[in-house]
Amino acid sequence: MSAAALETFLARLYTDADLRARFDVDPEGEARGAGLSPAESAALAACDRIGLQMAADSFSRKRAQHRRPGLPFYRRIVNRLLRR
Amino acid sequence: MAERRDRVGIGWRAELAAGIFAHLDRVDCIELIADDHFRASRRQLRALRTLAGQVPMMLHGVTAGLASVEPPEERRLARMARLLEAVQPESWSEHLAFVRAGGVEIGHLAAPPRSEAGIDAAARNIRRAATIVGAMPAMENVATLIDPPASTMDEPSWVAGILAASEAPLLLDLHNLYANAVNFGADPAVLLLQLPLDRVRTVHVSGGHWIPEPGGTGRKRLLDDHVHDVPPEVFALLTLLAKQAPQPLDVILERDGAYPTFACLLTQLDALRAALATGRAAAAMRAVA
Numbered sequence: 001m002s003a004a005a006l007e008t009f010l011a012r013l014y015t016d017a018d019l020r021a022r023f024d025v026d027p028e029g030e031a032r033g034a035g036l037s038p039a040e041s042a043a044l045a046a047c048d049r050i051g052l053q054m055a056a057d058s059f060s061r062k063r064a065q066h067r068r069p070g071l072p073f074y075r076r077i078v079n080r081l082l083r084r
Numbered sequence: 085m086a087e088r089r090d091r092v093g094i095g096w097r098a099e100l101a102a103g104i105f106a107h108l109d110r111v112d113c114i115e116l117i118a119d120d121h122f123r124a125s126r127r128q129l130r131a132l133r134t135l136a137g138q139v140p141m142m143l144h145g146v147t148a149g150l151a152s153v154e155p156p157e158e159r160r161l162a163r164m165a166r167l168l169e170a171v172q173p174e175s176w177s178e179h180l181a182f183v184r185a186g187g188v189e190i191g192h193l194a195a196p197p198r199s200e201a202g203i204d205a206a207a208r209n210i211r212r213a214a215t216i217v218g219a220m221p222a223m224e225n226v227a228t229l230i231d232p233p234a235s236t237m238d239e240p241s242w243v244a245g246i247l248a249a250s251e252a253p254l255l256l257d258l259h260n261l262y263a264n265a266v267n268f269g270a271d272p273a274v275l276l277l278q279l280p281l282d283r284v285r286t287v288h289v290s291g292g293h294w295i296p297e298p299g300g301t302g303r304k305r306l307l308d309d310h311v312h313d314v315p316p317e318v319f320a321l322l323t324l325l326a327k328q329a330p331q332p333l334d335v336i337l338e339r340d341g342a343y344p345t346f347a348c349l350l351t352q353l354d355a356l357r358a359a360l361a362t363g364r365a366a367a368a369m370r371a372v373a
Contacts, residue, residue: 003153003197003199003201003202003205004153004154004185004186005186006197006234007152007153007154007182007185007186007196007197008185008186008188010185010194010196010197010233010234011182011184011185011186011188011189011190011194012186012188014190014194015188015189015190015191040234043233043234044233044234046233047230047231047233047234048230048231048233050297050298050299050301051228051229051230051231051267051305052230052233053298054229054230054295054297054298054305055194055228055229055230058192058229058307059190059191059192059194060191062191062192063189063191063192066191
């Protein structure tokens with residue numbers, strides 16, 4: 001049983017729509033395939049799927065907010081000089 | 085030495101800076117998002133240090149991910165240490181959340197599985213953060229739209245376990261507590277009273293909005309978004325907290341967008357003071373009786 005593997009699988013579930021789709025079909029199979037124990041896989045299979053989707057949507061919106069268009073090269077240099 | 089009293093302040097945002105400066109007589113303290121200033125220039129750091137000299141300041145981190153079985157990235161904690169050294173705030177805080185695992189960045193604060201193993205790891209991470217940064221962070225409870233899968237403990241037991249093992253104070257976010265309670269069928273007041281209230285040092289209040297569940301269930305869940313006014317239920321929780329926790333509290337109003345006029349925010353700060361005073365008065369009455 002690996003708590004680290006469990007957290008990693010959750011992070012992937014929250015960020016990977018394809019994995020969530022596969023998880024919807026075969027939750028225990030996907031969890032076991034990620035190296036989780038039978039107990040962890042069963043616990044994940046019993047999780048709140050609506051909450052999972054809502055949390056994933058919320059995290060996706062947050063990631064989109066964090067993404068900002070990159071500055072041109074010369075602006076990055078100027079900004080770096082101004083910060084000194 | 086003056087007796088420490090309750091303080092009511094607001095989260096520092098560029099959009100609110102002018103209003104804060106113009107009303108320092110009504111803003112007792114401020115809280116800065118630390119991660120926004122990790123790349124600040126020397127001139128900007130000097131300005132922040134001057135600001136910290138004018139109004140009590142706390143720094144608030146959002147990306148360390150200390151409630152994880154993975155150790156925190158030391159470069160992030162080193163940045164926090166440098167910022168604290170440069171700005172000299174009163175204190176700093178982080179979240180009881182994980183934000184990445186196995187190289188996957190979630191992009192926001194996620195509630196980890198609540199377990200004994202998670203308590204041990206989080207406490208170890210918090211102590212490590214305190215060592216690197218040079219001060220123990222206050223740790224904040226987070227809102228979640230999903231009851232953390234594979235949990236073996238309830239939230240109050242898990243929070244209390246981490247605080248006891250790490251000796252960290254609690255930054256109690258009352259809207260996060262309220263959202264989790266209503267989303268998962270708990271009584272917010274009962275949830276509050278199950279927490280180790282003697283460890284509360286700072287309080288966050290904010291607002292959110294209801295979003296429909298997918299799949300046509302007809303139900304809604306409360307999303308903590310910091311862009312709506314503080315709901316009456318959160319004021320009531322603040323009064324209950326003030327009644328139950330005798331130590332001085334710093335209450336921070338969080339607002340991240342859809343900004344109302346600063347006069348409106350000052351009215352909310354006054355309402356928070358009134359809610360605190362009501363709780364303090366109730367505690368005094370109880371002591372006399």
